[in-house]
Amino acid sequence: MNPASPSTPVLQVRHLSTCFKTAQGIVTAVDDVSFDLYPGETLGIVGESGCGKTVTSKSILRLLPEGQGFIKPGSEIWFGGVNLAAAGEKILRAIRGARIAMIFQEPMTALNPVFTIGWQIEEALQYHSKLPRRERRRRAVEMLRLVEIPNPEQRVKEYPHQLSGGMRQRVMIAIALCCEPDILIADEPTTALDVTIQAQILQLLEGLRRKLNTSVILITHNLGVVAQVCDRVLVMYAGRIVESGSVFDIFHRPQHPYTQALLQSLPRAGKKQPVETRPRRLPAIPGIVPSLLDLPRGCRFHDRCPCKQDRCAEEEPRLLEGPDAREVRCHYPIGPAPAAAERGA
Amino acid sequence: MWFYILRRLLYNVPVYLGIIFFMMLALRVNDPIWAFLGKNASREQYEAFAAKAGLDRPFLSQYARFLADLATLNFSAESWDQPGKSARDLLLAAIVPSLAITIPALILTSLVSIAIGLAAAHFRGRWVDRALMIAAVLGMSISVLVYIVLGQYFGAFWLKKHFGWSPFEIAGYEPGLSSWSTYCLLPVLISVAVAMGYDTRFYRAVMVEECGRDYITTARAKGAGAGKVLFVHMLKNAMIPIITNIMITLPFLIGGEILMEVYFNIPGMGRRLLTAIVAKDFPVVQVFTAMFAALFILTNILTDILYAIFDPRVRLS
Numbered sequence: 001m002n003p004a005s006p007s008t009p010v011l012q013v014r015h016l017s018t019c020f021k022t023a024q025g026i027v028t029a030v031d032d033v034s035f036d037l038y039p040g041e042t043l044g045i046v047g048e049s050g051c052g053k054t055v056t057s058k059s060i061l062r063l064l065p066e067g068q069g070f071i072k073p074g075s076e077i078w079f080g081g082v083n084l085a086a087a088g089e090k091i092l093r094a095i096r097g098a099r100i101a102m103i104f105q106e107p108m109t110a111l112n113p114v115f116t117i118g119w120q121i122e123e124a125l126q127y128h129s130k131l132p133r134r135e136r137r138r139r140a141v142e143m144l145r146l147v148e149i150p151n152p153e154q155r156v157k158e159y160p161h162q163l164s165g166g167m168r169q170r171v172m173i174a175i176a177l178c179c180e181p182d183i184l185i186a187d188e189p190t191t192a193l194d195v196t197i198q199a200q201i202l203q204l205l206e207g208l209r210r211k212l213n214t215s216v217i218l219i220t221h222n223l224g225v226v227a228q229v230c231d232r233v234l235v236m237y238a239g240r241i242v243e244s245g246s247v248f249d250i251f252h253r254p255q256h257p258y259t260q261a262l263l264q265s266l267p268r269a270g271k272k273q274p275v276e277t278r279p280r281r282l283p284a285i286p287g288i289v290p291s292l293l294d295l296p297r298g299c300r301f302h303d304r305c306p307c308k309q310d311r312c313a314e315e316e317p318r319l320l321e322g323p324d325a326r327e328v329r330c331h332y333p334i335g336p337a338p339a340a341a342e343r344g345a
Numbered sequence: 346m347w348f349y350i351l352r353r354l355l356y357n358v359p360v361y362l363g364i365i366f367f368m369m370l371a372l373r374v375n376d377p378i379w380a381f382l383g384k385n386a387s388r389e390q391y392e393a394f395a396a397k398a399g400l401d402r403p404f405l406s407q408y409a410r411f412l413a414d415l416a417t418l419n420f421s422a423e424s425w426d427q428p429g430k431s432a433r434d435l436l437l438a439a440i441v442p443s444l445a446i447t448i449p450a451l452i453l454t455s456l457v458s459i460a461i462g463l464a465a466a467h468f469r470g471r472w473v474d475r476a477l478m479i480a481a482v483l484g485m486s487i488s489v490l491v492y493i494v495l496g497q498y499f500g501a502f503w504l505k506k507h508f509g510w511s512p513f514e515i516a517g518y519e520p521g522l523s524s525w526s527t528y529c530l531l532p533v534l535i536s537v538a539v540a541m542g543y544d545t546r547f548y549r550a551v552m553v554e555e556c557g558r559d560y561i562t563t564a565r566a567k568g569a570g571a572g573k574v575l576f577v578h579m580l581k582n583a584m585i586p587i588i589t590n591i592m593i594t595l596p597f598l599i600g601g602e603i604l605m606e607v608y609f610n611i612p613g614m615g616r617r618l619l620t621a622i623v624a625k626d627f628p629v630v631q632v633f634t635a636m637f638a639a640l641f642i643l644t645n646i647l648t649d650i651l652y653a654i655f656d657p658r659v660r661l662s
Contacts, residue, residue, distance in 0.1 A: 063562055063565055063566055067469070067470055067471070093569075093570055094568065095568075096565065096566055096567065096568040097566060097568035098568060101566065101567075102566040104562065104563065104566075106559055109558065109560065110559045110560060111560060112560040112563070112564065112578055113560070113582065113656075113657075114581045114584075114655065114657060115581070123564075123567060123569070124568065127567065128568060159657040159658070161657070161658050172563075
């Protein structure tokens with residue numbers, strides 16, 4: 001789908017900031033993040049561990065651990081005319097699972113070990129539909145068939161420990177999609193699986209997205225996955241969006257040095273390179289992600305940045321909006337300078 | 346499932362045989378007849394007594410005979426202390442008063458502490474949780490004797506003296522449902538108060554651990570409300586430690602409310618066994634000990650069966 005399509009977004013996130021109370025003080029894990037999600041598109045959110053991807057996704061459904069994580073006032077998450085950031089528990093419960101569903105990283109622990117697969121699919125239907133029990137069971141079997149689990153009539157009666165990791169992730173997808181949500185948030189759905197299963201799960205997700213016309217937010221640190229299934233990408237670093245754009249632009253014309261460095265640290269198979277310039281080691285980004293408790297002054301990436309200049313250590317760059325629906329947070333972006341239309345701080 | 350139960354039962358047969366063997370040996374280390382008759386008894390008296398009680402035969406023969414009695418539930422051995430009464434009579438008379446205290450105490454303790462544990466876990470870190478846990482530690486720290494003394498003073502004496510109202514009696518136990526609350530309610534409440542401090546903290550710890558599990562987030566993401574999450578998802582997962590905790594206390598409760606039975610003059614199992622030991626009533630002690638051992642083993646088997654019912658993963662192994 002064309003990211004620049006004029007259709008109205010299904011989800012609008014504006015100035016989302018999420019904080020955690022820790023023993024060392026309050027940490028802002030997600031800092032002023034804004035983005036739109038359009039119907040039927042797949043939006044990738046990438047970044048290193050701890051950059052705020054998962055917290056962003058959990059904030060949307062308000063699934064942060066109670067009493068520890070909270071969304072800062074002023075954040076807005078607009079979905080279907082409701083601001084989820086300020087909505088009450090009752091409204092949230094009606095939306096969770098029915099209109100926005102979520103699948104998680106660890107299929108091993110995300111399913112409840114003491115209930116059958118069928119029960120766990122039916123549970124979501126029980127909350128969000130008026131189907132009688134027998135219909136729910138029929139629908140559960142149908143969902144298992146949809147996620148290509150063999151012998152679904154038998155499998156509904158089994159428990160999670162009787163299934164493999166890939167099968168469990170399929171069950172998670174079946175649970176998430178059984179109420180035909182508008183948005184599916186997939187939080188690193190393939191990280192815990194081995195590579196062949198990863199490809200199957202991604203194909204399955206992609207196929208179901210087309211079939212059900214669901215918008216997908218795919219959170220991952222795997223750029224290969226992003227290239228395979230996403231339409232648009234947000235790159236996050238230390239709680240902030242540093243770059244966003246279409247998957248083609250991000251991969252072929254990265255403007256932020258961080259995005260470029262990430263792409264360079266990807267191993268590539270079969271790419272022709274002259275022998276003498278072929279690097280012996282895979283390039284890595286020097287340094288480590290800054291602690292959110294002790295962020296550097298200026299640009300959060302400056303002390304790891306290969307093209308840093310004096311200004312970078314002094315002044316934090318703003319997210320600049322460029323042509324082709326691109327955004328970049330850098331004083332000295334790579335390539336043609338974006339038009340200086342500014343958005344947000 | 347039936348095969349699983351049968352296997353559990355069979356595994357425990359040798360365990361029980363071993364316990365009975367060592368129990369019978371231990372009871373004979375100090376000659377029970379001399380202990381009962383006293384050191385001034387004559388040789389003839391001793392031998393007549395031994396022949397009557399069957400203690401003159403070889404140990405293995407006694408062992409086999411006692412096992413046969415256990416297997417056929419034949420406890421007709423006559424009490425030495427109360428001639429004319431068999432161990433069976435004493436046992437039957439003691440079971441009902443014991444259960445009248447322990448079963449309500451167990452049910453009440455479990456329900457109340459699980460509920461408090463859930464509430465504390467739900468409000469963990471907040472003032473509700475802190476207040477409940479401070480109360481639990483206080484409750485745990487006070488000796489059971491303090492509860493008994495204060496309970497008896499206020500429940501049975503103070504109320505009667507100042508208000509002319511006597512809801513509780515501390516002596517003169519009578520069986521029967523109508524008089525149950527008069528004799529048994531106070532000891533039940535005291536048992537609950539004593540056990541609750543520890544249990545509440547234990548259940549809270551179990552629930553707090555479950556709160557952080559991934560499946561809880563999944564359930565919330567499906568749209569489950571707080572009640573569903575707590576009482577369906579968490580509680581069923583927490584059943585294993587809950588069952589373990591209840592089952593550990595069960596045999597102690599049935600055999601072990603000695604203090605309550607003594608202080609409230611309730612002729613239960615604990616008090617009966619204590620009296621028999623003091624009176625050196627050998628056959629009664631032997632039968633009661635064998636019964637307590639059986640109780641422990643049956644509780645263990647029941648625990649294993651309940652595990653399998655609540656956790657599908659146990660059924661495989």
